[in-house]
Amino acid sequence: MSGGPTGGSGTAQAEELAQVLKDLQTQINVIVALTIRELQSLQKSYNYGFAWALLEPIMFIGIVRLGKSFFGGLTPPNMPPTTFIVLGIVPFYLYVAAVSVVYKSGGTQSNLLQFPRITPVDVAIALALRDFCIYFTLFCVFVVPASIYEHAWPPENGLKVALAFIAFWMLGVALGFVIGAANRVFPPVRQFFSYYNLANRMIGGMLFVITMIPSLYWPYLTWNPVLHCSEMVRDGWFATYTSPIASPSYVMLWILGLLLLGLSLERFERRVPYV
Numbered sequence: 001m002s003g004g005p006t007g008g009s010g011t012a013q014a015e016e017l018a019q020v021l022k023d024l025q026t027q028i029n030v031i032v033a034l035t036i037r038e039l040q041s042l043q044k045s046y047n048y049g050f051a052w053a054l055l056e057p058i059m060f061i062g063i064v065r066l067g068k069s070f071f072g073g074l075t076p077p078n079m080p081p082t083t084f085i086v087l088g089i090v091p092f093y094l095y096v097a098a099v100s101v102v103y104k105s106g107g108t109q110s111n112l113l114q115f116p117r118i119t120p121v122d123v124a125i126a127l128a129l130r131d132f133c134i135y136f137t138l139f140c141v142f143v144v145p146a147s148i149y150e151h152a153w154p155p156e157n158g159l160k161v162a163l164a165f166i167a168f169w170m171l172g173v174a175l176g177f178v179i180g181a182a183n184r185v186f187p188p189v190r191q192f193f194s195y196y197n198l199a200n201r202m203i204g205g206m207l208f209v210i211t212m213i214p215s216l217y218w219p220y221l222t223w224n225p226v227l228h229c230s231e232m233v234r235d236g237w238f239a240t241y242t243s244p245i246a247s248p249s250y251v252m253l254w255i256l257g258l259l260l261l262g263l264s265l266e267r268f269e270r271r272v273p274y275v
Contacts, residue, residue: 030117034126039133078240079209080150086142087233088206091165094135095172095226096197101127102176103183103193121266124180128173139165152238160236167248168229170255177262184269205230210245218245225254 105124147153155161182189200206204226210218221227222245231246 026117027122031122031125031129034118034122035129035133038126038130079234079238080147080152082146083143083150083152083237084234085207086139086146087237088208088230090135090139090142091168091229091233092201092204092206092226094131094139094165095168095229096200097131097135098128098169098172099176099179099193099197101131102173103180103190105180120270121263124176125173128169128176132169136165147237155237156239157236161233163248164229164232164236167232167251167255168226171225171229171251171258174255174258174262177266178258181262181265181269200224200226203227209234209241210243211241225251 102124105120105127144153147155179189179193203221203224210221210227210231213221228246228248228251231243232248232251234241235243235246
């Protein structure tokens with residue numbers, strides 16, 4: 001007699017789980033469709049297609065590479081200079097782009113939100129995935145020829161490099177949700193982001209590895225998760241370099257903490273009208 005209710009409860013739980021998985025699949029399909037739409041609309045929105053995304057990184061890499069030709073001591077002797085620069089610049093640009101598109105999407109009301117299955121989070125993630133596709137392509141286009149030319153191919157641990165690249169993106173998305181929520185109630189926060197971005201260019205490991213810095217300053221620099229991501233990329237690529245400070249668990253804690261805070265604030269602020 002007791003088997004009936006238990007069996008019915010188990011069936012109900014199985015049905016609920018199936019419905020949750022179905023809803024999740026539907027939401028993933030929505031995000032994929034939005035990402036494809038953003039990539040297609042990006043191609044139509046610019047006269048030169050994706051050239052806008054190529055120009056700034058190419059110029060920056062060229063200027064830095066030229067500078068390092070005159071100041072050779074600025075590059076670690078056991079790492080080829082062009083590959084070293086590309087491994088620092090392109091992932092950092094991905095991080096900045098992910099932060100920017102996510103927080104900007106939170107401050108404007110997209111027409112796509114009129115559709116019942118689309119939420120602001122879906123739009124933000126789709127925009128960030130669009131930039132991930134662009135910068136991952138740029139990363140491959142730049143680093144593969146440079147590393148082959150400088151005899152630094154293949155990477156020592158390709159999986160570690162890929163995971164570090166994804167960590168850059170996820171960290172940018174998570175921070176973007178936090179800044180976007182703050183931007184809804186305090187628009188001048190975007191100015192603070194520009195200062196933060198400038199500071200990270202200098203202390204985020206884009207143009208250096210931690211062993212180039214006196215160990216006296218390591219405790220002040222290693223709080224920055226962006227520096228850990230930069231270290232992980234180069235640690236995974238070069239067999240001649242092992243980072244003494246890179247901590248994937250530390251980066252993951254930052255990602256989870258920022259995501260929890262950002263998504264909670266985004267959910268709370270859905271009742272706040274757009275300005």
